[in-house]
Amino acid sequence: MAEEKSFTYSDVAEHAAKKDLHVVIHDLVYNITSFVDEHPGGEEVLLDVGGMDATEAFEDVGHSDEAREILDGLLVGKLKRQPGDPKPKVANPAGVSTPGAAAQSASSGTSMIFFLLFSGLVAMGVYFYLGLENQG
Numbered sequence: 001m002a003e004e005k006s007f008t009y010s011d012v013a014e015h016a017a018k019k020d021l022h023v024v025i026h027d028l029v030y031n032i033t034s035f036v037d038e039h040p041g042g043e044e045v046l047l048d049v050g051g052m053d054a055t056e057a058f059e060d061v062g063h064s065d066e067a068r069e070i071l072d073g074l075l076v077g078k079l080k081r082q083p084g085d086p087k088p089k090v091a092n093p094a095g096v097s098t099p100g101a102a103a104q105s106a107s108s109g110t111s112m113i114f115f116l117l118f119s120g121l122v123a124m125g126v127y128f129y130l131g132l133e134n135q136g
């Protein structure tokens with residue numbers, strides 16, 4: 001792995017050619033030049049995101065762990081955010097750590113059930129309370 005080098009967005013944007021291609025994924029900078037010809041999804045999509053934040057494009061496809069390992073090997077540094085930079089495009093806010101993401105969606109499913117139960121109880125409470133009010 002290369003040493004941690006800091007890139008700004010405009011540094012990355014200078015590497016948008018097929019022969020010199022960098023992308024940002026989850027705030028890390030990858031030099032994907034050597035991989036363009038090997039990409040199973042074709043070179044076109046990589047050239048489209050060259051010099052840009054490819055986080056959303058990469059995550060939308062649901063790349064395998066193998067794809068993430070390839071990425072690891074292409075790491076050249078990290079993105080140094082500056083005021084006014086475009087926001088990171090993140091389809092999956094939990095990021096690359098899928099175990100965390102799975103746990104998170106499971107727990108949000110559970111809290112949804114509690115929320116529905118709780119709303120039901122409140123609704124029943126209001127119904128009975130109003131019923132008593134009207135009788136008295």
Ligand code: HEM
Nearest residue numbers: 032040041045046049054057058061063064066067070071
């Ligand atoms: C930049 C780093 C990227 C790497 C290292 C990478 C790597 C890979 C690998 C290894 C596969 C084979 C399937 C898998 O293992 O998931 C794959 C498939 C694919 N990739 Fe990427 N990819 C990258 C970026 C992108 C981007 C930005 C797009 C944009 C849309 C993209 C679109 C696709 C598509 C559509 C496939 C499926 C191809 C097929 O099954 O016919 N990839 N990629």
